[in-house]
Amino acid sequence: MSDKNAVQFEKMALIGVGLIGSSIARAARRGGLVGEITCSARTYDTRRIALELGLVDHAYEQAKDAVKEADLIILCSPVGTYGAITEEIAPFLKPGAIVTDVGSVKQTVVDLIEPHIPDGINFVAGHPVAGSEKSGPAAGYAELFENRWCILTPSEKSTEAAVEKLSAFWTALGSNVELMDPKHHDLVLAITSHVPHLIAYNIVGTADDLEEVTRSEVIKYSAGGFRDFTRIAASDPTMWRDVFLTNKEAVLEMLGRFSEDLTALQRAIRWGDGDALFETFSRTRAIRRQIIDAGQETAEPDFGRVVTSEDD
Numbered sequence: 001m002s003d004k005n006a007v008q009f010e011k012m013a014l015i016g017v018g019l020i021g022s023s024i025a026r027a028a029r030r031g032g033l034v035g036e037i038t039c040s041a042r043t044y045d046t047r048r049i050a051l052e053l054g055l056v057d058h059a060y061e062q063a064k065d066a067v068k069e070a071d072l073i074i075l076c077s078p079v080g081t082y083g084a085i086t087e088e089i090a091p092f093l094k095p096g097a098i099v100t101d102v103g104s105v106k107q108t109v110v111d112l113i114e115p116h117i118p119d120g121i122n123f124v125a126g127h128p129v130a131g132s133e134k135s136g137p138a139a140g141y142a143e144l145f146e147n148r149w150c151i152l153t154p155s156e157k158s159t160e161a162a163v164e165k166l167s168a169f170w171t172a173l174g175s176n177v178e179l180m181d182p183k184h185h186d187l188v189l190a191i192t193s194h195v196p197h198l199i200a201y202n203i204v205g206t207a208d209d210l211e212e213v214t215r216s217e218v219i220k221y222s223a224g225g226f227r228d229f230t231r232i233a234a235s236d237p238t239m240w241r242d243v244f245l246t247n248k249e250a251v252l253e254m255l256g257r258f259s260e261d262l263t264a265l266q267r268a269i270r271w272g273d274g275d276a277l278f279e280t281f282s283r284t285r286a287i288r289r290q291i292i293d294a295g296q297e298t299a300e301p302d303f304g305r306v307v308t309s310e311d312d
Contacts, residue, residue: 008032009169013070014039015063015085016077017050018236019131020102022140024074025055027173030142040066041137049137064092072169075101075113080242083112090116098122098162104129104189106153106182108246114157122162125153125182127189128175135236146174153182190250195258197240198251200232 012028014021017039028034039056040063041047047059060066067073067089075082082101093099099121103109109125117123130148150170154163167177180188207218207226222230244251268276 009034009071011036011038011070012072012074013037013066014056015066015073015075015089017041017046017055017059017137018076018135019139020128020144021074021076022050022053022055022137023130023142023144024076024102024140024173025050026140026142027145029054031172033169033172034072038066038070046137053137055137055140063089067094067097068092069094071097072166073097073099075099075103078238078242079103079105079109079112079246082109083116086113086116090118090121093118093121095120096122098124098166100124100126100152100166102126102128104193104243105247106151106180106185108186110153110155110182114155117157121157122159123155123157124162124166125155125158126166126170127151127153127185128170129189129193130175131235143174145170148175150175150177151180151185152177153180153185155182186247186250187253190247190254194243194247194251195254197232197235198244198255199258200229201240203229204233 012025012034014025014037017025021039025037025039028037036058037056038058038060039047039050040060041050042061044061047061050056050059058066063085071094073089073093075085077085079101082103086099099113099117100123101109101113103125104127106125106127113123113125128145128148128150130144150173152163152166152170163179167179170177203226210218218226265277265280267273268280
C-alpha cells in the first residue's frame with residue numbers, strides 16, 4: 001500500500017483481539033497506519049499471544065486501560081458486550097477520539113453504544129464484511145480485508161470528518177467502503193449472512209441428530225455439500241448467538257420469506273414440477289456468477305481449495 005493512502009493514528013486500541021482484531025492489527029502495521037497498538041482481552045493467554053506475535057505493543061485485562069490516549073478505539077468483542085464496555089471506557093476516552101466497532105449488526109450497536117458516548121467523542125458504527133470460521137489472535141492475517149466491503153453506518157454521534165477519516169483507514173486496509181443506514185444494513189445482512197449461518201447451524205445439527213445415519217458416514221461423505229455447511233457452522237458460537245439475539249426482527253422476517261420459498265420447492269418436488277425446479281436453479285446459478293464477477297469469490301473448481309489426500 002502506498003504511503004499516500006496511509007492514515008496515521010498515533011494510538012489504536014483494540015477491545016478484543018480475535019480474528020478480526022488481530023487482522024486489523026496486522027494490516028495496520030503493514031500499512032504504517034498507526035504508531036502504537038494496545039488491546040484488552042479477558043484471558044491471559046489471549047493477551048500473551050497478542051504480545052508474542054507482535055500484534056500489539058501493550059495488552060491489558062481492562063478495556064479502560066487500553067483506551068487511554070487512543071485516537072482510534074475499535075470494539076472487536078461480541079456485540080452483546082458493547083454496552084457495558086462503552087460505559088466502562090467512556091470516562092477515559094481522549095477528546096476527539098473515534099470509537100467504532102466490527103459487529104455484523106448495526107442498529108442494536110448504535111442503540112447500545114451511543115448513550116454512553118461523551119460529547120467531543122466521535123462514534124461511527126462499522127462492519128467489515130470479511131472473516132472465516134477460525135478465531136483467536138493467531139487466526140488473523142493482514143490480507144483479510146482486501147477487496148472486501150466495509151460498511152459504515154453513521155448516526156447522531158458521527159461527524160463528517162470522523163466518517164471520512166475512518167473510511168480512509170478502512171480503504172488503506174484494502175476494503176471498499178460504503179455508507180448505509182443501520183436498519184437497512186441489518187436487513188441486507190440478515191439474508192446475505194445471518195440466515196445462511198442459521199441454516200448451516202441447523203443442517204449440521206440435524207445431521208448430528210439423525211439416528212438412521214451414523215456420524216462416521218456423515219463425515220465420510222461430507223464432500224457432497226455438507227462439508228461447506230460445516231465450514232460456516234464452525235463460526236464462533238458466542239458471536240453468532242449475539243447476532244441472532246440482536247438482529248432478531250430482520251432475521252425473522254427473512255426466515256419467513258425463506259420458509260415460504262422452501263415450501264414452494266417442497267411442493268414442486270412432491271408434484272414432480274421439473275420446470276419450477278429448473279427455473280429456480282437457473283436463477284440462483286446466475287447469482288453465483290455475479291458474485292464471481294464482482295470479485296467476491298473464486299471460480300476455481302472446488303471453491304479454490306487445495307485438495308490433499310486427507311480430503312479424499
